[in-house]
Amino acid sequence: MGGLEPMSEERKTVIVGQSKPLLNYVTACITMFNGGAHRVVLRARGEAINMSVEVAQVLKKRFMSNVQISNITIDGENVTSRDGRQLNLPVLEIELSIPQ
């Protein structure tokens, strides 16, 4: 995705985890859009996936109604857990964009 584009300017990624409150991720997105990003990708793995969907919803409904969900992809990621097992974690990426 976005192979030839100037990634650093155009497309930013917010990694959504479970340790921080929802609004931290929402404000991270707002900061990036206000800083000139045209597209922001919310990326979450495993149990954080539902929070990433909620972040997108809250951002759109309560803060930035002009933001559109331009793409959603599902993927898997191989991770080695602490006890040495191989896990295949689901990954969700939600691309948010502001129409120019």
Place this chain on the structure above:
Amino acid sequence: MGGLEPMSEERKTVIVGQSKPLLNYVTACITMFNGGAHRVVLRARGEAINMSVEVAQVLKKRFMSNVQISNITIDGENVTSRDGRQLNLPVLEIELSIPQ
């Protein structure tokens, strides 16, 4: 979506919850595809969303490699909780299809 199509034949929905094991939802999808469905939609709310992503991944990787993720949508749903509060739950729908 699918306004004029014969919904009962073509497009089936699996509601993903949290009470049942993952493989129950995987086998539900397999049964529907084997029964002639061309498209199966996985629908999940709130905390079940991550499981729906995992169901899609497991189905594709371990059981039906010909299944494609044809569409993913995010939505919100207003729900009244047991103590009377209004909640806006995030909803994720993953449309799976077999190319004809």
